[in-house]
């Protein structure tokens with residue numbers, strides 16, 4: 001299991017500024033701030049950092065950030081909906097949501113990192129009937145793309 005390394009961003013209490021509104025008002029502001037901090041915690045990317053490290057490890061060094069750019073560059077979004085990739089909202093192929101949890105790729109191959117890299121590089125070589133074309137994705141790019149897809153839980 002990857003360790004979470006989330007620390008509260010602000011350990012110091014807010015600097016005690018004299019408030020014309022009095023302590024009650026200040027108390028409200030502090031608790032509102034705390035509430036906001038907790039509400040925004042899932043958006044700070046702490047969980048995501050662990051997912052990114054795991055995806056890099058399982059793909060043998062794939063970089064999910066580069067993978068997201070490669071997904072845009074190769075135009076995967078003209079056929080797929082890919083969460084987190086702007087503009088990737090097509091439905092020609094299946095949405096790549098929760099790709100990390102799927103049992104199979106294209107319904108024919110076990111969903112493992114090695115198989116995913118292979119599929120991305122040359123789908124017709126895996127399944128001659130597939131509608132997904134070969135897009136001449138380099139192995140390095142396929143590795144990065146696979147690592148991005150494995151962050152999608």
Ligand code: HEC
Nearest residue numbers: 074075076079092093094104105106107120130131132145
């Ligand atoms: C021309 C449309 C098209 C493009 C472009 C395309 N795909 Fe696909 N893709 C498909 C179709 C159709 C399928 C379903 C194939 C099947 O099941 O045989 C598919 C299947 C997949 C799957 C398996 C999904 C599943 O549910 O099993 C993955 C992963 C995938 N594509 C990734 C990509 C990536 C990454 C790119 C960009 C490098 C890309 N695709 C570009 C059409 C496309």
